[in-house]
Amino acid sequence: MKRLKRLFFWLILIFIVLYIFRLAYGYTKTFDDTTYETAFFENISSSKRNYASKKYKVQSNNVNQTAIKVDQKYEKIAEIKTKSSSFEQEEASSRKTIEQFNALIQFEQKSGNKGYRKLNLVVGVPPENFDSLYNKLIKIGKVQAKQITKKDKTNEYKELNAKKQSLEKIRNSLIDLKSKGGKIEEYMGLENRILEIEQQLQGLGVSLGDFDDENEFCTVQFSLLEGKEVKIGLMQRMKVALEWTVSMYLQIITILFFITLFAYLILLVIDKLQLFERILNKK
CATH class of the missing domain: 3.30.70 (Alpha-Beta Plaits)
Structure with missing residues (x-):
């Protein structure tokens, strides 16, 4: 009888705990669940x-x-x-x-x-x-x-500075080389190369400017x-909490029942096997 009372006590306690948990959780939902997805920050993250x-x-x-x-x-x-x-x-x-x-x-x-x-x-x-x-x-x-x-x-900043210094040295060397004269084709090639380096230096200048x-x-x-604030009355909250608790409680009880039944069958099989082994040993 004491075991039966203790069992009922724990079953009722589990139900009450589940109910209080669901009721308290309901009060954390003060806004609607509508979500607003935006890629705004992702789109502008690389521009500035x-x-x-x-x-x-x-x-x-x-x-x-x-x-x-x-x-x-x-x-x-x-x-x-x-x-x-x-x-x-x-x-x-x-x-x-x-x-x-x-x-x-x-x-x-x-x-x-x-x-x-x-x-x-x-x-x-x-x-x-x-x-x-x-x-x-x-x-x-x-x-x-x-x-x-x-x-x-810091490393990215240092790499940009090192790249800038390297390009400036190459540009100065090409300018010196251009002043020595030569064929038109070579002169035009040097001009194009210097122009490419100038463009790269401008890009680096913009990137380094962000670090100033x-x-x-x-x-x-x-x-x-x-978002619209959700206005839910106490009775509605209690009703929703009760419905959820009953559903969850039955699921838990069902799972516990099948676990207990499975354990009982396993023990029963083990007991039968032990009994069968003892009979064989007597023979």
């Missing part, structure tokens, strides 16, 4: 990149040597996806916040009809204001996703989506 630098000293292990100065170049990107039922108010708040921290909206996309609007912003923010702006923006609306990524770009101290920015990719 923001870089920043950090200067610091690394102390050498040798006491006689002075500290080594390091100029690190890095790319820091924050991604924020938030949702709001007060789209216009939250949009105004986000723009005001961006302006407050001396940040610059570099790319913008706004689309959708009322009730389904979306705003995508790529913001360049001074490195010293990055954390403050990020902490303010994640308080706008209801954040769906957020992350910060930081990549070291005066252009230093970190990036914030901010996405504001409009």
Whole structure:
């Protein structure tokens, strides 16, 4: 009798725990499940990149040597996806916040009809204001996703500089060679080669320009989506939670029943085999 009571107690406890879990989970669903997929950030990611630098000293292990100065170049990107039922108010708040921290909206996309609007912003923010702006923006609306990524770009910067210096040496050598005269075909070939190098140097100049101290920015990719807030009454929540709990409870009980039945059959077979073995041993 005690075992039966204990069994009923655990069965009822499992049901109550499942019900409370589902009821609590329902309160986390405050917005509709409509998703707004956008490739905006992917499309513009290669057209403009923001870089920043950090200067610091690394102390050498040798006491006689002075500290080594390091100029690190890095790319820091924050991604924020938030949702709001007060789209216009939250949009105004986000723009005001961006302006407050001396940040610059570099790319913008706004689309959708009322009730389904979306705003995508790529913001360049001074490195010293990055954390403050990020902490303010994640308080706008209801954040769906957020992350910060930081990549070291020091080697890339050094490679660009080395390539630039190499091209400049080649260009100067070709210019010197051109001044010595020669055949028209050779002269034209040198001119074309010099022109190609000049074009490559211009491209490198643009890439290196992104690393200049005066252009230093970190990036914030901010996405504001409009979503209708779900208004669900207590009775409706309790009804949905009860339906889910009954369904899940029956599934769990069914699984436990078949596991128990399978274990019983296995034990029964083992018992029969042992009995059969004992009979054979007696003979």
